Amino acid sequence: AQTVTQSQPEMSVQEAETVTLSCTYDTSESDYYLFWYKQPPSRQMILVIRQEAYKQQNATENRFSVNFQKAAKSFSLKISDSQLGDAAMYFCAYRGYGNKLVFGAGTILRVKS
Amino acid sequence: DVKVTQSSRYLVKRTGEKVFLECVQDMDHENMFWYRQDPGLGLRLIYFSYDVKMKEKGDIPEGYSVSREKKERFSLILESASTNQTSMYLCASGRTGGITGELFFGEGSRLTVL
Numbered sequence: 001a002q003t004v005t006q007s008q009p010e011m012s013v014q015e016a017e018t019v020t021l022s023c024t025y026d027t028s029e030s031d032y033y034l035f036w037y038k039q040p041p042s043r044q045m046i047l048v049i050r051q052e053a054y055k056q057q058n059a060t061e062n063r064f065s066v067n068f069q070k071a072a073k074s075f076s077l078k079i080s081d082s083q084l085g086d087a088a089m090y091f092c093a094y095r096g097y098g099n100k101l102v103f104g105a106g107t108i109l110r111v112k113s
Numbered sequence: 114d115v116k117v118t119q120s121s122r123y124l125v126k127r128t129g130e131k132v133f134l135e136c137v138q139d140m141d142h143e144n145m146f147w148y149r150q151d152p153g154l155g156l157r158l159i160y161f162s163y164d165v166k167m168k169e170k171g172d173i174p175e176g177y178s179v180s181r182e183k184k185e186r187f188s189l190i191l192e193s194a195s196t197n198q199t200s201m202y203l204c205a206s207g208r209t210g211g212i213t214g215e216l217f218f219g220e221g222s223r224l225t226v227l
Contacts, residue, residue: 009153033214045203045218052214091155095214099144099163099207100171103156 002027004094006104013082014112020067021077021107023092032096034068036077039089039106048090051075079109087111116140119204119219126226132191134222136204143209145187146216147171147179150201159202162187163209194226 003026013019025034036048051059051068059066063083067076079086092104120135138145144163148156148171158171160179168179176198180188187206191198201223207216 004155006155035215037218044220045205047215050215095216099209100146100158100161101156101205101216102158103148105153105155 002029002094002096002102004092004102004104006092006107008107009105010108010110012110012112013079013086015082015084017082018078018080019082019109021079021090021092021109023075023077023104025073025075025092025094027073027094027096029096032094034066034075035093035095035101036064036066036075037091037093037103038086039091040085041088045091049077082111084111084113117204117206117217117219119202119222121222122220124222124224126194126224128195128226130194130226132194132224132226134189134191134202134204134224136187136189136206136219137185138187138204138206138217139185140206140217141184142206142217143184144207144216145181146205146207147177147187147189148203148205149173150203150221156203159189191224194224196226198224199226200224 032053034051039045049061063080093101117138146161147159162168162181178190204219205216
């Protein structure tokens with residue numbers, strides 16, 4: 001069975017600075033998707049960024065980028081120029097041959113002004 | 114925009130009561146999911162459905178059942194609620210395979226069992 005591990009329960013970042021959230025996963029599948037989801041306080045979970053495992057190039061979405069290391073099974077999220085609105089719980093997730101997402105435990109990101 | 118709607122944001126029930134959590138999606142997605150979210154444990158899959166009247170157990174199905182009579186609606190049922198089922202419940206939907214593999218989530222239903 002696939003597992004996803006987020007080793008940082010909480011992180012803090014100063015507004016306008018950069019922060020990296022860590023994620024590792026375990027799988028024997030060769031083709032899969034990886035995701036970072038954001039869950040703001042009392043609000044809906046939304047997709048931040050996705051990465052297809054067959055793509056070597058790291059995904060980027062505006063201020064959000066990933067460092068995907070397939071051999072190491074590592075998938076970290078970098079948030080540049082952090083904003084107050086980035087404060088949320090962030091979940092790393094894996095989707096393989098089945099249609100279900102497997103989630104990590106989450107990382108609470110606090111943004112200080 | 115995809116919309117996943119959960120019928121109740123907050124519920125308070127008593128031990129032993131039967132509880133229904135309803136979820137409706139408007140994008141004709143084949144797959145629907147019920148997750149449970151607890152602090153420090155992330156999201157854990159309870160049940161999912163890949164077609165009408167089809168269901169499969171997830172990682173923590175004990176104490177729960179589901180119903181999918183129509184493609185757009187997926188219900189989670191707690192036959193006899195217990196205090197250890199106090200949690201946040203999230204419904205999600207998505208296409209089979211699909212280009213993005215993305216799931217779309219509802220706002221969640223926070224259930225308290227007294």
